[in-house]
Amino acid sequence: MISKLDKTVNFHQQALGLRAARQELLASNVANADTPNFKAKDIDFSSVLKEKLATTTSAATLSTTSPMHIGGNKGNGISSNILYRIPQQPSADGNTVDMDSERTHFADNSVKYDASLTFISRQFRGLLSAIQER
Numbered sequence: 001m002i003s004k005l006d007k008t009v010n011f012h013q014q015a016l017g018l019r020a021a022r023q024e025l026l027a028s029n030v031a032n033a034d035t036p037n038f039k040a041k042d043i044d045f046s047s048v049l050k051e052k053l054a055t056t057t058s059a060a061t062l063s064t065t066s067p068m069h070i071g072g073n074k075g076n077g078i079s080s081n082i083l084y085r086i087p088q089q090p091s092a093d094g095n096t097v098d099m100d101s102e103r104t105h106f107a108d109n110s111v112k113y114d115a116s117l118t119f120i121s122r123q124f125r126g127l128l129s130a131i132q133e134r
Contacts, residue, residue, distance in 0.1 A: 005127070012120040014052045018045060019113040021078050026106045029097050037094040040085040042105065048081045 025041050032038040087096040 005123075008123060009120065011053065012116050012123075015049060015116050016113065016120075018043070018049055018052065018078065019109055019116065022109050023106070023113065025078075025082070026102060026109060029102050030099070030106065033095070033097045033099055033102070035095060038097060039095075040087070040097045040102070041082050042085055043078050043081050043083060048078055051081070 022043055022045060025043065029038075029040045029042075085096055085098075085101075088098060088101070090096070
């Protein structure tokens, strides 16, 4: 039971982290819509999530040779998975941001982020109701 809960919580934790990182990328695209030669960026969410879930279940840890070593900071873990968008209609200044597309991706990602929060909160609410005496 606990391993099933841990697996579910880990999935939603990874998904929420990736959704937040993707939201930052999309916000950066919108903020740079008028910047010459700016290339719009995004990630392939499903492949990055699969990759993150595979690495977290294998329990990969850093080995240190001294207690003075500092643990590595992976950041949001998407920097190696960033893709550049191919513009549907190139602009004269080299900018590849399409505001309509960015708004759509931004709203879609926001809705899916909220859905993940709802799923995980309902899971914990159900667990709490099972634990409480009635």
